[in-house]
Amino acid sequence: MKTLSPDRTPTANVAAGAVVACLVLIATWMIFFFAPTEATMGEVQRIVYFHVSVAWCGLAGCVAMGCCGAMFLVHRRLKWDFWSQAAGEVGWLCATLTLMTGSAWAHEAWGTWWTWEPRLTSSLVLWIIYAGIFLVRSSVEDPLRRARIGGVLAVVGMVDVPLVLMATRWFRGVHPVSPEMDPRMRWVLLASVISFTALFTYLTWQRRRQLELSERAAQLETTVWSANVASPN
Amino acid sequence: MQAYESTKSLWWLIHKDLTREFRVQHVWPGMVLLGLVLVFLLATQLELSLEEKTRVAGGLIWLAIFFAGTIACERSFAGERDAGCWQVLALYPVAPSVLFLAKVAVNFVALAALEFVLVPVFIVLSDVPLASRPGPLMLIAVLSNFGFVSVGSLVSALTAGVRRRGSLLALLLLPLVVPVVFGSAEATRLLLTGPIDSQWWLWTELLAVFAIVFVVVGAFVFEFVVEE
């Protein structure tokens, strides 16, 4: 097993966290105070800024998980598996938030908690795919074997997602319509997507660091244990 | 020469699995029985007019086929591991992709056998004229089968050596084959309720794309699956 790289100082983490927090705060301010109120739905329409952002991050997480999984399969370095798992976990969280915000918006817009709207449907499928992949990963104890199986599943999931999106878009003839948006709304949407992408990246980075440290601790523990077994005196 | 060797190996792998199944029916009876139970239950719930039944029949029959088909996919690699044969199989001088394609072919045959039983039974129980256009229906079946079994074989190989593999396979497989489920259901609905038009071809092409993509992807990633 290759030695894990030494942990970097926390300064970079704190600085990055501060920047991300600022971006998110700015975007949140813009959502609630800069974006105009939508004519038909009123204040509730502001959910869309969060919904679209987390939906995008949910998809990005799946793609990142697949790409990092493929990198592990090629290079066989555990760091790629840590990135893959971290991106997948944060992406799964974003998929969950997509379902929640989408349901809330659907309830306000159409009086129903669920609708077969393409984005909601594909998010649900994506959420279940994530869940299945993590359930399989949790069933394998050996880190390298888990990384290999997880890598293959992540690649399969990544390839599957565009097909799922196509199928859900055409299902029942529902075609998503890009609504006419006030220019200020478009700017707010852009800001929201950028800030949530930054948040997604930061959370993935932190989770990756956590996984790496956890693996290092487990390796040290095993080294000490096997040294004790070899020479109990 | 190497293509000829690979083709021969592919043939003998398929021959081996089909011989095992025909001799001691491990998989097919359970799969067909589950399919029949599902078809029976679904057909009993169709207290609708013929027109409404025709609209939903496509989705229901394909759900029954795919649920029952997970059994075939699950046993395709579990059967190898149970006998300790998987390690021996992985050591033969055969490309991993050939092992994968052999399993895809065997599972395709299993699913086709299932469909030959379930479709007539469903027609009898529900009065829906599913086979009114047999040619296009068979095209849907062939493409759906390939898409379903390619993902099913790959996921089954991955989960075969994992704890609680039985429950994992259906959980993993069915979301991944959502495009196949949607595609086959919608294409069948359109086939039964209208002419073969561009919309029908759209869904059929989606099925074809899915099948091609996952047969190719499966063949390429299978070398990572056969490792221990």
Add this chain to the structure above:
Amino acid sequence: MMQMFHNTMLTSALAIDRTSTPISHVLGGNAVEATGLTVVYGRLPVLRDVDLEIAAGESVAVMGPNGAGKSTLLNCLVGAVRPAAGRVRWFGEASARCNFVRRQIGFLGQETGLYDELTATENLLFAGRMYGVSDVHDRVANLLADGNLRPQAHRPVGQLSQGMRQRVAILRALVHEPRLLVLDEPSANLDAQGREWLERLHARWRSAGRAICFASHDAAQCRALADRIVHLDAGRVVAIERCDCPATQLQGCA
């Protein structure tokens, strides 16, 4: 259209296959060379820095207590397990995925790897066909006769006794006349007659120039059959015992 698809798929299959075999490949010398083998399961090292060379025509036994890493070592020698560190070369070739290498290796694992639904003949025919044996029917008939299994040839393997299944599994490892035989506890479940048969086979393989590596708990059998005995403990080679002299020489490695 189907032919093109078929060819494309097979070409893709071959592209992954990496069957390129150097024509300048040398069959003599060492059948297998393992250097610095380290295998980790979970986070526990199962093999630690193991070196092993087996020359053509040499017989090496691997002994050790349960959990010493014998089966893992044998799995590495056939390329079934990818080591975390170190490397294995077969007949000068580095890749276990090379078809040439695979055709030279015969393996018997801890499980027989036989299909219970198929007969002994069918199991051997399948293996022979997968290895590309040309006169497979004759070869299988001769093997079954040699193993005294003709009366059971057409019975499903699931109906045979453990000892007969073990014989069939040994024959399966031999069907393609490999140059390197790796056998994990080949005499398990064999009766006295079966062991004698195995010892006769072993002598024939040696005189045919095959390299043999086998794991066993039977010290007497190892000393009778092997040129060297590699003693493993906790994943390390702790001693190498030479058996080709009247007085055995024990060479410590710890």
